[in-house]
Amino acid sequence: xxxxxxxxxxxxxxxxxxxxxxxxxxxxxxxxxxxxxxxxxxxxxxxxxxxxxxxxxxxxxxxxxxxxxxxxxxxxxxxxxxxxxxxxxxxxxxxxxxxxxxxxxxxxxxxxxxxxxxxxxxxxxxxxxxxxxxxxxxxxxxxxxxxxxxxxxxxxxxxxxxxxxxxxxxxxxxxxxxxxxxxxxxxxxxxxxxxxxxxxxxxxxxxxxxxxxxxxxxxxxxxxxxxxxxxxxxxxxxxxxxxxxxxxxxxxxxxxxxxxxxxxxxxxxxxxxxxxxxxxxxxxxxxxxxxxxxxxxxxxxxxxxxxxxxxxxxxxxxxxxxxxxxxxxxxxxxxxxxxxxxxxxxxxxxxxxxxxxxxxxxxxxxxxxxxxxxxxxxxxxxxxxxxxxxxxxxxxxxxxxxxxxxxxxxxxxxxxxxxxxxxxxxxxxxxxxxxxxxxxxxxxxxxxxxxxxxxxxxxxxxxxxxxxxxxxxxxxxxxxxxxxxxxxxxxxxxxxxxxxxxxxxxxxxxxxxxxxxxxxxxxxxxxxxxxxxxxxxxxxxxxxxxxxxxxxxxxxxxxxxxxxxxxxxxxxxxxxxxxxxxxxxxxxxxxxxxxxxxxxxxxxxxxxxxxxxxxxxxxxxxxxxxxxxxxxxxxxxxxxxxxxxxxxxxxxxxxxxxxxxxxxxxxxxxxxxxxxxxxxxxxxxxxxxxxxxxxxxxxxxxxxxxxxxxxxxxxxxxxxxxxxxxxxxx
Amino acid sequence: xxxxxxxxxxxxxxxxxxxxxxxxxxxxxxxxxxxxxxxxxxxxxxxxxxxxxxxxxxxxxxxxxxxxxxxxxxxxxxxxxxxxxxxxxxxxxx
Numbered sequence: 101x102x103x104x105x106x107x108x109x110x111x112x113x114x115x116x117x118x119x120x121x122x123x124x125x126x127x128x129x130x131x132x133x134x135x136x137x138x139x140x141x142x143x144x145x146x147x148x149x150x151x152x153x154x155x156x157x158x159x160x161x162x163x164x165x166x167x168x169x170x171x172x173x174x175x176x177x178x179x180x181x182x183x184x185x186x187x188x189x190x191x192x193x194x195x196x197x198x199x200x201x202x203x204x205x206x207x208x209x210x211x212x213x214x215x216x217x218x219x220x221x222x223x224x225x226x227x228x229x230x231x232x233x234x235x236x237x238x239x240x241x242x243x244x245x246x247x248x249x250x251x252x253x254x255x256x257x258x259x260x261x262x263x264x265x266x267x268x269x270x271x272x273x274x275x276x277x278x279x280x281x282x283x284x285x286x287x288x289x290x291x292x293x294x295x296x297x298x299x300x301x302x303x304x305x306x307x308x309x310x311x312x313x314x315x316x317x318x319x320x321x322x323x324x325x326x327x328x329x330x331x332x333x334x335x336x337x338x339x340x341x342x343x344x345x346x347x348x349x350x351x352x353x354x355x356x357x358x359x360x361x362x363x364x365x366x367x368x369x370x371x372x373x374x375x376x377x378x379x380x381x382x383x384x385x386x387x388x389x390x391x392x393x394x395x396x397x398x399x400x401x402x403x404x405x406x407x408x409x410x411x412x413x414x415x416x417x418x419x420x421x422x423x424x425x426x427x428x429x430x431x432x433x434x435x436x437x438x439x440x441x442x443x444x445x446x447x448x449x450x451x452x453x454x455x456x457x458x459x460x461x462x463x464x465x466x467x468x469x470x471x472x473x474x475x476x477x478x479x480x481x482x483x484x485x486x487x488x489x490x491x492x493x494x495x496x497x498x499x500x501x502x503x504x505x506x507x508x509x510x511x512x513x514x515x516x517x518x519x520x521x522x523x524x525x526x527x528x529x530x531x532x533x534x535x536x537x538x539x540x541x542x543x544x545x546x547x548x549x550x551x552x553x554x555x556x557x558x559x560x561x562x563x564x565x566x567x568x569x570x571x572x573x574x575x576x577x578x579x580x581x582x583x584x585x586x587x588x589x590x591x592x593x594x595x596x597x598x599x600x601x602x603x604x605x606x607x608x609x610x611x612x613x614x615x616x617x618x619x620x621x622x623x624x625x626x627x628x629x630x631x632x633x634x635x636x637x638x639x640x641x642x643x644x645x646x647x648x649x650x651x652x653x654x655x656x657x658x659x660x661x662x663x664x665x666x667x668x669x670x671x672x673x674x675x676x677x678x679x680x681x682x683x684x685x686x687x688x689x690x691x692x693x694x695x696x697x698x699x700x701x702x703x704x705x706x707x708x709x710x711x712x713x714x715x716x717x718x719x720x721x722x723x724x725x726x727x728x729x730x731x732x733x734x735x736x737x738x739x740x741x742x743x744x745x746x747x748x749x750x751x752x753x754x755x756x757x758x759x760x761x762x763x764x765x766x767x768x769x770x771x772x773x774x775x776x777x778x779x780x781x782x783x784x785x786x787x788x789x790x791x792x793x794x795x796x797x798x799x800x801x802x803x804x805x806x807x808x809x810x811x812x813x814x815x816x817x818x819x820x821x822x823x824x825x826x827x828x829x830x
Numbered sequence: 831x832x833x834x835x836x837x838x839x840x841x842x843x844x845x846x847x848x849x850x851x852x853x854x855x856x857x858x859x860x861x862x863x864x865x866x867x868x869x870x871x872x873x874x875x876x877x878x879x880x881x882x883x884x885x886x887x888x889x890x891x892x893x894x895x896x897x898x899x900x901x902x903x904x905x906x907x908x909x910x911x912x913x914x915x916x917x918x919x920x921x922x923x924x
Contacts, residue, residue: 392896424896433894434874485894491877493862501877504860546894547848549865549872607866626868655868757840757907757922 167269167299169208169261170311171200173244173334176210176256178317180326190216192253193238195245196330197337199370199532207529209556210256211536212277213247240305240331244339244372248409249542254279255535257554259292270298273315273328276622278554280537285544287554289622293317295328306331336372337532338539340412342483343403345379350418350450350469352377353479357472360521365480365498369523369531378404388420390447392429392436395419399445408441408542414486415445416479418469422449427468427502428478430485433546442545446482448475459506461514473516474502485546488538489527496520499527525676530555551626557674557683564673566594567640569686571671574649574777577691580664581704581734582743583653584690585777588671591645599682601675602636604648610675611650618665625655637675649777659708664694696739703737706730735769745774746784753787763791767800770807781807831882831904837921845917848874853921855880861890 179191192212199207217234238245260274276291295315302312311332317325342362346352354377355361366373379402385394399415400406406413422429428448432441450469454460463471468478480498492499496508497520506515523531530539533556537543544553567590574585588611592598601610615623640646650671652660661667670687695701712727731748734740746769753766767788776784785807788800834857839849850863850873863875878891883899888911891897903910907923 424898425891426897427895429896430894431896434892434896436894436896482895490872490893493877501879503879504877507858507860547872547874549869551868552870 169198169200169206169271169313170308170332171198171206171335172332173197173337174210174311174330175238175240175245175306175333176212177329178212178254178326179328180317181324190214193245193247194254194256195536196256196258197370197532199337206261207533207556208258208261209533209535210258210275211252212254212256213251214253215251240307240333244334244336246339246410246412247536249537249540250282250409252280252282252537252543254290255287255537255554258556260294270296270315273297276554278535280535285548285552287552289554292320292622293325294320297328297330302331306333308332334372337370338412339372340366340414340540341374341376341405342414342416343376343378344416344418345382345398345402346418346450347382347384347420348380349420351475352380352418353416353448353469353472353476355472356476356519356521360476362480365521369528371531376404378402382417382419384419388451389423390417390419390421391423392431393438395431395445395447396436396438400439403445408444408540412540413444414483414541416483417445417447418450418479419447420449420451422447422452425449426452427474428482430482430546432486437545441542443486443488443543444541446479446486448478448482450475459503459509459515461506461509461516463516471516473519477516477519477521478502484523484527486541487531488534488544488546489523489530490550492524492527494524494526497522497524497527499524564598564682564684566596566598567592567600567684569671569673569684571669571686571688573669573688573690575775576689577693578661578743579693579700579704579739580661580695581700581707581740582775583651583747584661584669585649585651585775585780586669586671586688586690587647587649587778588686589645589647590640590673590684592640592642595642597639597641599637600640600646601673602638604646604673606650608636610673611648612672612674613650613652614670614672615652615655615660616668616670617661617663618667623655623658623660625652625660647778649779651777651780653707654711658711661690661692662708664692666691699737700739703734703740706733707740742771742773743775745769745771746776746780749774749784750780750787753790761790763788763793763800767803770803772806776807831885831902833888833902833904833909836924837909838924839919840922841918841920843917845913845915846919847871849911849919850875852924 174196176194176196177191178194179189182189193215194210194212196210197208201207215235215237238247255278257276257278258273259276260272273295275293275295276289277293278287278289280287295317297313297315299310299313302309306312308331312330314327314329317328319325344352344354354375362373362375382398382402384390385398395417398417403413403415405411424431426449428446430443430446432444432446448468450467452468454463454466454468454471454474456465458464463474468475477498481502484499489499491501493501493504496505496518505519509515509518522528530550534553535555538548538553570589570591572587572589574587578584588604590600590604592600601608604611613625615625617623652669654660667690668687669690670685673684675682695704707730710726710730712725712730728751731744734744735748749766749769752762752769755761770784770788785804788804788807791800834855837853837855839846839851839853841849847869848871851865851867851869852863853875854862856862859879859881860877861875861880862877863873865871865873872893874892875890876893878893878895879897880888880890883889886902886904887899888902889897889899898914901912903912909921909923911919911921913919
């Protein structure tokens, strides 16, 4: 509750007092807490581990209870520092999802909705408001709150939770705020921020008095940005309702016929979903077959509730047949979304006849509604689309396609026994941690790329223990407008082989990163990844190293190096290993130097403002005319020419459509001064050696020799540099 | 119409942007579509089925499991789709 002053402005509610940081970590107090408590065995190991880091009094006082964030949903409030002269306070309410995978590993994310007083205007020509109405605060007694979509403002991408079952009464929370633009559907990152979160007693109404924290939020530069409070309200992460309606001839799909029902499916992803099995007598508007528009209209007419700002309600209709497909469809997308409120509903078909072929195993020839397992699976799959998920062939889970699963059965196992009754690990994470506005009905339209949405990094595993990642820029200073080339090396420092990604190419999906500019702003670069995910793994022998390179220019937020100054580039490797995600990071500084003359400035401007320049750099080909033109501009500038010569050589040296490869032209572009990573040098040698013209190959032998030598010398130089870096780190 | 194989999109029009940069039409009637570069769109064709629907038509399922029919022009290494909204999506064999 807020209190009001006479002028209508608000006074912030009283909050627990800020506890100043002590010099030494204080021992835990004895407040009753329901926080995750390590088992006796775990506790013993933990004490030994902690003793290595901080001197603890001996013997440890009893009771000693390590504190950690309890898994589940927290009611969150963020109050930014009020602007000078502001007449009314603004704060944000929302939820924080803490996904605790083990004692020390946690992934967390949150969403914030603006809580702003509504201005009351006079009935005639308004000049200024005459009063304010303050919306009510969410009540923690009522569990997970639902906020109005129009108030959605921020996704909180939690990057750091340094609680690791701490003995102290506080921990550091690191996060970014991604502001959502409702018009452009784009995200703008703010931060990074940190907050020293302190446990304190919860105000009345919270179900767990020991799981309430507050802290002052600071920017990377240090000034206070605001205040954050979080209080645990539910063991679930999200809350929704699924309404199931049907025509009288169709079954309402409720379970898989083998003990797994809707609640089981959603409990496994941390969603508290109420199943509302409702109408059983929906009228068929035009016979057996239903169009997308008919399903949409029926949903609007028959669903039990329609206020998506008070309830996340998804709708599933079971009908005999579908016009536009065989088994099921999330019709509320593309042209099927007639009310422009996306992802509200889906439909499945009970009377499609499963083909009578061996592929369909035990359900061949059956009516779909009578085949409980695939019928239920299709229902979950289509509602998965309504929750913002796309097809995913990584396993036989819910978002893979039914014919692919049927075709993948290996005798003696037959379809549907090979269905995996779970979401894939990546989809599970998406449902738990993608922004509210992505997953909730009526949010972002179906069809946006996953890459456009922020998501918290997974913190599900210890940093790849035994492996190190060293990042070394090819050039420590590059002229503005040039791409930055980095080598990165994974080293196995243990006495046993360890799993690593089979490919370290950006295209393989394991490599991504961040660039922090001189002001502290973070820009990201992503893998040029296939949408169908599959992590290939290989082993790195004991003591062995493997090196690869990236060449980066642009990322999700535009140019990565848009101005001169000192940058820090982080290369992050992530790969899946069974249920876990392994992460390994390294970073290096890079200096971007200012333009030396007008020609350089003009060429750099052209490169930095042409998005296709990156695509040309990555893909080659002749179809990206603007990108090719930008790179040609760079080639005409003597400062940037060495940095782009290989990119143009790669393009002209490869066949594209009906144009033949011109290896001679490629060779003309390459010289000893051409800036190339080790990977690029190897590729250049392969390119020159691919010349079908023997005379051409002979002509280029000297150049091939120079590049081969340079690849070797680059490797040697990098090894020396890495040794120095490691020695310095030690 | 022998269209099975890997195709790379060459169209740069706005209307073709939701279609995948790469399209692998498998001989058995399944396909995979994906982007190699960051895009604001998830590919309209991501994983699903395809089948001929006449001498110059293909039916392809979409990312939301709907099935759409496209008029196609196939000439050697060129494959052009025309969608119901009049968009022309050009691919070349990759």
